[in-house]
Amino acid sequence: MNRTPYQRSIEAMSTRFDVFLRGSKADYDEQHLEAVAVAVTEEIVRLDGALSRFDPRSEIARINRQAAKQFVRVDRELFALLETCEQGRQLTDGYFDVTRGGGWELNAADSSVRLAVESQIDLGGIGKGFALDRGREILRRFNVESGLLQGGTSSVLAVGQEVWPIDLRHPLTPELVIGQIELANCSLSCSAVRRSEQKTSDIVNPLTGEAIFGKAACFVLAADATTAEIYSTALLAMGLERASKFLAMLADGEEQIGWFEDDFLWLKERR
Amino acid sequence: MITRRTFLETAGVAAATSSMLRAGNSPVRVAVIGTGGRGSDLIRALTTIDGVELIAVCDDYPPHLEQGAKYAGPEAKTFVDYRKLLDELKPQAVVIAVPLYMHYQVAADCLSAGCDVFLEKTMCYTVAEAKKLTVQVTASKRVFQVGLQRRANAIYKQAQAMVAAGMIGQVVSIKSQWHRNNSWRRPVPVPKSDADWPRLERKLNWRLYKAYSQGLMAELGSHQMDVANWFLGGHPKRVIASGGIEYFRDGREVYDNISCLYEYELNGVNGKPYTVRVNYTSLCNNAYEGAAELVMGTKGSLYLTSAKGLLFQEKGTDVVSWEGNKDQPAADANAAIVTAGKTLKLSNDPWAHRGAPFEIDIAEGNDTRDELVAFVDCVRRQDAKTICDVNVGLADCATILMANQSVEAGGWISFPA
Ligand SMILES: NC(=O)c1ccc[n+]([C@@H]2O[C@H](COP(=O)([O-])OP(=O)(O)OC[C@H]3O[C@@H](n4cnc5c(N)ncnc54)[C@H](O)[C@@H]3O)[C@@H](O)[C@H]2O)c1
Numbered sequence: 001m002n003r004t005p006y007q008r009s010i011e012a013m014s015t016r017f018d019v020f021l022r023g024s025k026a027d028y029d030e031q032h033l034e035a036v037a038v039a040v041t042e043e044i045v046r047l048d049g050a051l052s053r054f055d056p057r058s059e060i061a062r063i064n065r066q067a068a069k070q071f072v073r074v075d076r077e078l079f080a081l082l083e084t085c086e087q088g089r090q091l092t093d094g095y096f097d098v099t100r101g102g103g104w105e106l107n108a109a110d111s112s113v114r115l116a117v118e119s120q121i122d123l124g125g126i127g128k129g130f131a132l133d134r135g136r137e138i139l140r141r142f143n144v145e146s147g148l149l150q151g152g153t154s155s156v157l158a159v160g161q162e163v164w165p166i167d168l169r170h171p172l173t174p175e176l177v178i179g180q181i182e183l184a185n186c187s188l189s190c191s192a193v194r195r196s197e198q199k200t201s202d203i204v205n206p207l208t209g210e211a212i213f214g215k216a217a218c219f220v221l222a223a224d225a226t227t228a229e230i231y232s233t234a235l236l237a238m239g240l241e242r243a244s245k246f247l248a249m250l251a252d253g254e255e256q257i258g259w260f261e262d263d264f265l266w267l268k269e270r271r
Numbered sequence: 272m273i274t275r276r277t278f279l280e281t282a283g284v285a286a287a288t289s290s291m292l293r294a295g296n297s298p299v300r301v302a303v304i305g306t307g308g309r310g311s312d313l314i315r316a317l318t319t320i321d322g323v324e325l326i327a328v329c330d331d332y333p334p335h336l337e338q339g340a341k342y343a344g345p346e347a348k349t350f351v352d353y354r355k356l357l358d359e360l361k362p363q364a365v366v367i368a369v370p371l372y373m374h375y376q377v378a379a380d381c382l383s384a385g386c387d388v389f390l391e392k393t394m395c396y397t398v399a400e401a402k403k404l405t406v407q408v409t410a411s412k413r414v415f416q417v418g419l420q421r422r423a424n425a426i427y428k429q430a431q432a433m434v435a436a437g438m439i440g441q442v443v444s445i446k447s448q449w450h451r452n453n454s455w456r457r458p459v460p461v462p463k464s465d466a467d468w469p470r471l472e473r474k475l476n477w478r479l480y481k482a483y484s485q486g487l488m489a490e491l492g493s494h495q496m497d498v499a500n501w502f503l504g505g506h507p508k509r510v511i512a513s514g515g516i517e518y519f520r521d522g523r524e525v526y527d528n529i530s531c532l533y534e535y536e537l538n539g540v541n542g543k544p545y546t547v548r549v550n551y552t553s554l555c556n557n558a559y560e561g562a563a564e565l566v567m568g569t570k571g572s573l574y575l576t577s578a579k580g581l582l583f584q585e586k587g588t589d590v591v592s593w594e595g596n597k598d599q600p601a602a603d604a605n606a607a608i609v610t611a612g613k614t615l616k617l618s619n620d621p622w623a624h625r626g627a628p629f630e631i632d633i634a635e636g637n638d639t640r641d642e643l644v645a646f647v648d649c650v651r652r653q654d655a656k657t658i659c660d661v662n663v664g665l666a667d668c669a670t671i672l673m674a675n676q677s678v679e680a681g682g683w684i685s686f687p688a
Pocket of ligand 1: 304305308309310329331332368369371373391392393418419475477489490
């Protein structure tokens, strides 16, 4: 397994995505890997086109424009993602909230959504993970046994049993490696209060409506990238103290949670 | 002199909106045939349109049917055989997204079954089929639309109105291209050693084989040559083209690059004809310039993509009198008006040395969804004047196929009579 993986990159969701693939069977040659990698990148671009709140052509932009006045029908794929977001909100006591506390109503009977007045949907905290999970489905459908998918370096998904070593970098001083993990058949999501070049955080505490502050970063390993994104965003918004209490109450699951403030520590280890 | 106000009026073709389809009217019963890549896009879009009831999806490849059914939802029935679907459900309208070589047969059968038809581009695999279909559509009086979604795109609609209003002067040339950098291959779910590989390769990568596909011109060029036909108000007189398989020598039969030079003969104001040349290229191994059209006129150039429209004024000409908002009522800031005619705003584009660029501001709208909204609206009103009717489809089909013919024959090919 030491061969260089096939790599393809794409710009989407205001960042860069990389797809690394390795074919394990002689039959699945580079031609196959390229076709799969293109299918993955095209899927990511397609989802960006549907989920971006900045692109006026997107479904999210349409909802944000129209759904304050009435229920707006959305397609089933997007509705399922919105339901996942709602479950995430309930699971995290409201700290993961794609409406930033604004509120919405989802109607499963006809896949429609209505926003509270002034409320807007921002899938920035989950879209990359969702796209990576869809990428994994494509790898599976086309029998690629090993792959690493990443978006913006903050969302990573390892597909298959191969172990991919990942450096965790200091959010404000990216030259510093603060930890190392080995990722296999698992997803990693990192959220930091801000990057070095940012003055304030773009993560909002949905319960207060205020941007979070400090210098913390949260690292979540989970079976799927969507779940990892929900936890990393919510826990960071909670802050260390509340996050620790929350995790103590949380039923044992697959998730593994790391925190960095002055030092790196595991808040929850995988059982 | 054309002011911003006058071209807003010229361009004031209000997009059909789904709000026109008020609740209370009975829903339009729609079926989708072909649930691969494009069919899935269309299914997703259809399920967001008020007044549409997606009653069935059909595909003869089980994994794609399964995917289509997932997007369509549990109320939609699934079919492997589209004729059975037509017999059993008698849908009011069908949306067809099967490979090109099947377009004619499926569309003709749907029309014969009394359905209104939305047919993906390119309309047909041959001009002869396209002509037969045109006759059938006209005789049937059914609502018929071809899936050339730039016709529903706010930027292109605005740009076309700007050209028609003379804002870029006399059009002298169009340069357009669709350049990308990948093999244009879909993955196949079994290895090459598998006995089923050849069948699946041709099923999934139909684009690469001549029996099913007309290559880059049909799959990509059809959109952009339709823009040329639309903006120039006609069809080309003749074309000379060159293409080949130079890089992806992987068993494919369609060119991996093609370059075309089209001539359009237009009538000048003084009654004297003049020729406009359209350069079109498509590449699979260099993505520089991507997919765009550059419409060049004596007074300015329009650079167009589905997401961006820029107007570059020729230096030293007085094309647009930019008046900001001073002559506009305050309500101009609201979205409804911005949708009807796109506001131009000064852009800080890095290409400013080409002349002050103005940007066609898109406020909203997704052209794939909007073309379906427009189609459903015509179905509901039984209005045969769709945004992209059978004659547009026929001209587009003939336009792109003559380039392939020129490559094969080597030399100028005239537009078919
Ligand atoms: N307007 C656009 O922007 C756009 C974009 C992509 C594709 N297209 C067009 O859409 C059409 C389909 O392209 P695609 O990319 O979705 O291809 P695809 O191969 O992904 O899908 C075609 C589907 O049709 C199915 N099919 C074939 N024969 C059938 C039959 N007899 N009955 C039922 N189903 C049948 C196939 O199994 C397949 O699932 C083409 O004409 C293409 O040019 C348009």
